[in-house]
Amino acid sequence: MSKIIPEAIENLSPYVPGRLLEDVQAELGLPDIIKLASNENSLGASPRALEAMADALKNIHRYGDADARALKKALSEKYGYDPASIVTGNGSSEFILVLAHALTGPGLSAVMSKPSFTLYSKNVQAAGGLVREAPLTADYGHDLEALLKLVDDSTRLVFLDNPLNPTGAYLEPEALLSFYEKLPETALLVVDEAYIEFARKPKVDWPALKSPERVVVMRTFSKVFGLAGLRVAYALMDPGLAAAINKVRQPFNMNTLAQVGAAAALTDDDFIERTLKMTWESLDYLTAEFKALGLNPYPTEANFMMVGLDGRSADDVFQAVLHKGVITRSLTSFGLSKHLRVNAGQPNESEALVRAVKAVL
Numbered sequence: 001m002s003k004i005i006p007e008a009i010e011n012l013s014p015y016v017p018g019r020l021l022e023d024v025q026a027e028l029g030l031p032d033i034i035k036l037a038s039n040e041n042s043l044g045a046s047p048r049a050l051e052a053m054a055d056a057l058k059n060i061h062r063y064g065d066a067d068a069r070a071l072k073k074a075l076s077e078k079y080g081y082d083p084a085s086i087v088t089g090n091g092s093s094e095f096i097l098v099l100a101h102a103l104t105g106p107g108l109s110a111v112m113s114k115p116s117f118t119l120y121s122k123n124v125q126a127a128g129g130l131v132r133e134a135p136l137t138a139d140y141g142h143d144l145e146a147l148l149k150l151v152d153d154s155t156r157l158v159f160l161d162n163p164l165n166p167t168g169a170y171l172e173p174e175a176l177l178s179f180y181e182k183l184p185e186t187a188l189l190v191v192d193e194a195y196i197e198f199a200r201k202p203k204v205d206w207p208a209l210k211s212p213e214r215v216v217v218m219r220t221f222s223k224v225f226g227l228a229g230l231r232v233a234y235a236l237m238d239p240g241l242a243a244a245i246n247k248v249r250q251p252f253n254m255n256t257l258a259q260v261g262a263a264a265a266l267t268d269d270d271f272i273e274r275t276l277k278m279t280w281e282s283l284d285y286l287t288a289e290f291k292a293l294g295l296n297p298y299p300t301e302a303n304f305m306m307v308g309l310d311g312r313s314a315d316d317v318f319q320a321v322l323h324k325g326v327i328t329r330s331l332t333s334f335g336l337s338k339h340l341r342v343n344a345g346q347p348n349e350s351e352a353l354v355r356a357v358k359a360v361l
Helices: 021-028 047-059 069-079 092-103 119-126 144-150 173-182 239-248 256-265 269-292 314-322 347-360
Strands: 086-089 109-114 130-135 155-161 188-192 215-220 233-236 304-308 339-343
Touching (some): 069 086, 092 215, 092 239, 119 130, 144 155, 144 173, 173 188, 269 304, 269 347, 314 339, 314 347
Parallel strands (some): 188 215
Antiparallel strands (some): 086 233, 304 339
């Protein structure tokens, strides 16, 4: 295989997902497991989405709309986006892959923070491009000045996840737009807004900016809408770039149920409101409880938080809490070996997490 598999692929480390609930149940023999590890929506999925998908099953033998026109129309009506600026995809990870392979390669670079979402670096590396990473600031946010110093004539992509995964740190509009204005014309800014709906601080009004030419904004239905298993996402970009990306992406990249479910979820304002209420109340509760235990919960604008463990091993605490029936996420794979990441949950789930951590400590 050494004559077939490129060195760039051989050197890749596999993506490390959170533990599957079913695997943990089988491993530990515990009937009731609480999962607060993968930043999923603890309320489940939008009821309107579930109803619409059930109705669509009768036509599942037909190919869906390769251009997802109904979903684009729904997004345009709700948020004011130009349909020509919308690209739909099989999760935000598809956009990351397509952008990396279309715009980077040997001799070209991409810039990102470390740690941040690991698929940025993996896809650029797989494309043969050069990965340049800037460490986070002392308070675990994007170091914009350090990132700018890594940008040069070879840079084609600059990734910013906002809020930042796994720390929850947030760039407010002024800082984000100022950073964009300093980038050279050859660099495309990719803003990953997977968790933006949960932010309580001001957000960038992208439509009001008349679609900046060198910005791609990625959004997902996996989080606030509760459709993680469907792999539904969309990206906003210059119509010219959208036309180019549509040439590269796979045909029928978004299945029929994903399109129907996502469009219905956009209309489910009650579910969105309940999700935000549950998320914010859970995060406020966990912040107070973790502080009372002498831990360091970091400020967050996502549906998760990073918790400093006061010098304890994240892997050890993760395993101990796991055996209490709660799945969290050790951040050792992100280079943060003394930190856990936990997502918001319903009251009983959040309380169970606190009891487990308290017992372990």
